[in-house]
Amino acid sequence: MNPLEVLRDSLYFFKRHLGRIAQLCLPLVILEAVLQQGVDSAVGADGFSGYSVIVGLLVYPLYTAALILFLDARSRGEAPRARDLLAAALLQWPRFALLTALNTLLILIGISLYFLPGLWLMVVLAFGEYLLVLKGLAPLAAMKESARLSRGHFWRILLCILAVMVPLWLLKGASVSVYPPPQNPLVSLLIDSIHSFLQLFTTVVLFRMFMLIAEKPEP
Structure with a gap:
């Protein structure tokens, strides 16, 4: 399994279906950005950061499950029609939100422990969302099975994640440099929405890798 081939195939799919993905996910991505702006405005820069996590838990599971x-x-x-996918995603929301909360908590704890444990957890838990949505596993079972599937593929998964996320982090940093805070609300909304939408490419890449690993026969 060549990570470069995974990235190439995923990029081809993402570009080919960009319109459908935008139709399906972009309205919710923009809604999430609007809610985040509202929360940031209400609590201020020094407010409790957990409110932003809560907003993410409300919206992220919907568009990610639909994707x-x-x-x-x-x-x-x-x-399938977009409305059918969103309806199915809505049914997945409670379990998906719980899985997202658990993953986020563990990764944040890992990052606080000198970063590397968080990176390891990010890789080990990478397939949990797919197992929950497609295989119907409960959150804890999905996390456990993700850890099993990722065994022996750590560096491939990590390379795929970093190949997508590092350019996006650099792009976000560059946008903040060009438009430093305090930003115009519309500019901020545009930047946040574009960044979150492009992050969906990670979901496409990891889905491709998940399918390749899950379909691989046991030795």
Whole structure:
């Protein structure tokens, strides 16, 4: 399994289906950015950062689950309607939100322990969302199975994640340098929405890797 081939195939898919992905996810991505702005404005720069996490838990599971369902459908040659995908994603929301909360908590704790444990957890838990949405596993079971599937593939998964996230982090940093705080609310909304939407490419990349690993026969 060549990570470069995974990235190439994922980029081709993302570009080919960009319109459908935008139609499915972008409204919720923008809603999330609007809510984040509202929370930031209400609590101030020194306010409790947990409110931003709560906003993410409200919206992120919806568009991510919908995207995963779309990816799975396209892998089988199907073309479901956006509203059907969103309806199915809504049913997944409680379990997905719990999984996201657990993953976020563990990764933040890991990052606080000299960063590397957080990076390790990010890789080990990378497939939990797909297992929950596509296999119907409970959050803890999905986390456990993700750890099992990632065994022996750590560096490949890490390379794929960093190949997507590092350019996005640099892009976000560059945008902040060009438009430093305090930003115009519309500019801030545009930057945050574009950044969050582009992060969906990570979901596409990890789905491709998940499918390759999950379909690999046991030795």
